[in-house]
Amino acid sequence: MRTEQREEMKNIAQLLRRAHCAFGELSERYGIAVQAGTQCCSTCALTVFRNNRNKRGCYWTMNDEIQLDESGKFSIGFVGHTKVHARELCSLLQFALHRHGLKTKRDGLSNSVDIIGMR
Ligand SMILES: [Zn+2]
Numbered sequence: 001m002r003t004e005q006r007e008e009m010k011n012i013a014q015l016l017r018r019a020h021c022a023f024g025e026l027s028e029r030y031g032i033a034v035q036a037g038t039q040c041c042s043t044c045a046l047t048v049f050r051n052n053r054n055k056r057g058c059y060w061t062m063n064d065e066i067q068l069d070e071s072g073k074f075s076i077g078f079v080g081h082t083k084v085h086a087r088e089l090c091s092l093l094q095f096a097l098h099r100h101g102l103k104t105k106r107d108g109l110s111n112s113v114d115i116i117g118m119r
Pocket of ligand 1 (some may be wrong): 041042043044
């Protein structure tokens with residue numbers, strides 16, 4: 001394995017570990033439902049939230065992990081009951097990711113946050 005490739009794999013593992021820690025915090029501290037790569041795609045992830053009474057949460061999917069591996073792009077989705085609620089959830093998600101050393105950017109008005117690097 002080439003050195004850069006090995007370095008990149010290490011980074012991916014570290015990025016996912018940090019995202020898992022951020023999700024643990026969202027779940028324990030704020031009671032937010034989280035799905036860390038447990039569903040295949042966002043359609044399935046959103047169905048789980050829709051069937052859940054509290055209907056709010058943050059997620060990434062197996063497809064997102066594949067995309068991270070293939071193109072280095074990683075987005076985390078969130079869903080709230082209302083627009084205001086979704087905005088609050090987005091702030092909590094970004095704070096949690098920042099506390100775990102991940103740099104983020106919200107892509108316009110979409111219900112997702114892109115991870116753009118690590119500190
Ligand atoms: Zn699916």
